Amino acid sequence: MNLLLQGLALGVLTGGLYALLASGLSLYFGVMRVVMVAHPAFLFLAAYLTYTVHTTFGVDPFLALPLTVPAFFVLGVAVQRLLVARLAPDNLAMMSVLLTFGIALTIEGLLGTVYTGSYKSVSMDYATRSLTVGGVHLPYDKIIAFAVAGLTLAVLFAVLVKSRFGQALRATIQHREAARLVGVQTERVAGYGFGVGLATAAVGGTVLALITPFFPASHWVWIGKLMAIIVVGGLGSVVGAALAAIVLGVVEGLVLVTVDATWATMMFYVFLFLTLLARPQGFFGGRLAHRF
């Protein structure tokens, strides 16, 4: 029983990070109908940059954020304007996956060349301690990860709902042509949408560096996990992705403590295939998901 509670708690804490990362993917899909396979690769790029900042200057990994977040925003705008927007629209879905897949390979190769293929990790003294609540151990690093992810998601939602840019972004997601008709500069907004998406990857990368060791090829596992999350949630649904992230995080946590790590990761794919068989549009998918 205690073990299950432990798994549940860890699952929720990890699910927060999944939710943050999946929200970025939902944004890309929303503004461009593009599945960004390179998102986890950028995540690991951010993790390695955090590692460099931490080891070179010996500062707290979160101090890398003022550097990486703006840089990744600019990078995201550049990826959208220079690469994704140039694709021919008739086969955008497939070609965009291949394009971003190429970007992911490029990043993985560069990381492997610069940092070598061995494991790297950022360990802080607070990461080794844990909070014990009713027999359940909650490591501080996971709690911090969850808090940072939750805070970033909250800011993201606030921007999407309240700000003028958020309105333009949502209008672009809902109906591109109509948005353009009422004066939204959809091209520019789509670029900023990519920028915001990659900025979430920068935050996620720092958090990731804190909670787990990483090596260049580990982004493939994350592609599978994140893709499963957005398919289960319904492509293009930000709320659906967040809910699916927590659910799958909990399932992973429970299987991890009761069976083993292989089956915990396998659960993502099991849910992916079950969703495709039962409800190909996902469980929270809206109008957007039907054609994909």
Added chain:
Amino acid sequence: MRTVSRGLALLLAALAIAYPWLAPNYYLVYAGALTVMYAAMSTSWNLLGGFTGYVSLGHSAFFGLGAYGTGLLVVRLDVPWAVALPVSALLVTAFAVGIGVAAVRVRGASFVIVSIALVSMMNLVVQGWRSLTGGSTGLQVPSPFPGLHRGETHMVFFYLFLALLGVALLTWRHVSRSRFGAGLRAIREDEDKAESLGVPTGAYKVAAFALSALFVALAGGLYALWFGSLDPIFVFSILIGSYMVLMSLLGGVRHLYGPLLGALIVAPAGEYFLIALGETQIHLTATGLVLVLVVLFMPDGILARFTRRRAGPSIPDESADQRLQGVAG
């Protein structure tokens, strides 16, 4: 034109058969065999990707399963390799039918996601099932030709892969000229319209998926017998799957010889990178950059440039207009 292309094909075939005798050393025979293996695999990939437009990044799953199936039958059940190879390929094909039924329910980006997930799943299964597969330490498969030295084995496998490539090319050509192939092309152009015109799209897609898995699995089985040791991280790597896609796209997915041409460019380039730069990760960057460039600037491939066939729908708009005028007049 037809005699020219047939003559060219015969010339290429003769050159390919003579290659191991012309190659100055066994390393080049080895590189040749590897290239022919990739050519066979990408031609086979093109049975699905070229006709239906469904891009699978996960065909390395079938490669790995074919390899492990053959290896396990030989090692654990003492089946002769000549039996193990086709049996394992047929088992993989049956498995592909099952996966295909689920996978082709979704289109576009979701299909690509499913194909990536398939590789990761198989990798997990093979690494996790330690008692059967040896887990991450790999599986050792005894050589089918113990009497031959390493170089002669490369030669034998060069011809085996060449035969597989020949069969894959003939199958592609046959499908291309059949009603089945026309149905698959209709799926690529407009799946909903094809379905409303009575093309059994679901069954056709599953059949194409399984057929392309069959040859990839055979290539995997041959690879297992050739290399003699299987590393789950390599045979189930997403990189092998992306090589098939890159080669096909680079050469031209709508052409019989497109994937072959792509393989002739990409595989030797990859080997060259390995020699020139050693075992660094920079070859991933090179592959990624080439893929980005091909997708951005040459999605129809090299052959499309030369044959001057226009990009876009293969049914030209003029003919539809002309038909309308014919009806009106």
